[in-house]
Amino acid sequence: GAVVSQHPSWVICKSGTSVKIECRSLDFQATTMFWYRQFPKQSLMLMATSNEGSKATYEQGVEKDKFLINHASLTLSTLTVTSAHPEDSSFYICSAGGQAYEAFFGQGTRLTVV
Amino acid sequence: GDSVTQMEGPVTLSEEAFLTINCTYTATGYPSLFWYVQYPGEGLQLLLKATKADDKGSNKGFEATYRKETTSFHLEKGSVQVSDSAVYFCALYEAGSARQLTFGSGTQLTVLP
Numbered sequence: 001g002a003v004v005s006q007h008p009s010w011v012i013c014k015s016g017t018s019v020k021i022e023c024r025s026l027d028f029q030a031t032t033m034f035w036y037r038q039f040p041k042q043s044l045m046l047m048a049t050s051n052e053g054s055k056a057t058y059e060q061g062v063e064k065d066k067f068l069i070n071h072a073s074l075t076l077s078t079l080t081v082t083s084a085h086p087e088d089s090s091f092y093i094c095s096a097g098g099q100a101y102e103a104f105f106g107q108g109t110r111l112t113v114v
Numbered sequence: 115g116d117s118v119t120q121m122e123g124p125v126t127l128s129e130e131a132f133l134t135i136n137c138t139y140t141a142t143g144y145p146s147l148f149w150y151v152q153y154p155g156e157g158l159q160l161l162l163k164a165t166k167a168d169d170k171g172s173n174k175g176f177e178a179t180y181r182k183e184t185t186s187f188h189l190e191k192g193s194v195q196v197s198d199s200a201v202y203f204c205a206l207y208e209a210g211s212a213r214q215l216t217f218g219s220g221t222q223l224t225v226l227p
Binding site for chain 2: 004006009034036038041042043044045046049093095102104105106107108
């Protein structure tokens with residue numbers, strides 16, 4: 001079946017640095033990808049909807065200048081956490097393909113900012 | 115707004131035990147309900163779904179019934195296996211909702227041999 005690959009699976013970075021997370025659709029083209037975030041013991045929350053060739057749509061409360069999303073091709077969307085701080089430490093996961101509930105999910109990225 | 119409340123984990127069971135993971139929801143309309151499973155190192159996978167009241171979703175021995183009167187969608191399995199060890203997420207989707215999927219916080223299940 002369709003596969004969405006997310007990289008890296010985990011990353012540790014220093015406070016103030018930027019981190020890029022990649023989300024690739026391996027055997028299908030995705031005009032739309034979704035980015036979610038999960039804080040410990042909380043729900044997965046939609047951060048933004050990434051649209052190929054256009055600007056991402058961010059959910060209320062998500063800083064677009066801090067979480068840069070680029071969807072430059074039909075198989076790749078990237079999320080860059082700029083000037084990361086410890087409060088950005090979280091689990092980030094992407095999905096792509098079909099209706100939101102039928103989308104294929106990546107395996108997630110555990111970000112720890114120290 | 116929409117929300118999903120899920121039984122907190124972790125849950126640890128012995129093989130062949132009965133499993134229940136509770137899930138209740140709040141929605142303004144008539145959502146579709148889902149259970150997703152995430153095995154270690156893999157992405158979330160749709161496990162089962164129900165699109166209207168009294169529907170029962172089932173897959174791989176897991177079942178969940180859409181109960182509108184109690185706004186619940188509890189996940190059950192009669193006899194769990196070690197291979198069922200994973201994180202389980204309850205979710206809802208309401209047509210027209212700009213928020214797309216709304217997830218619960220996930221429940222870690224560990225099945226011991």
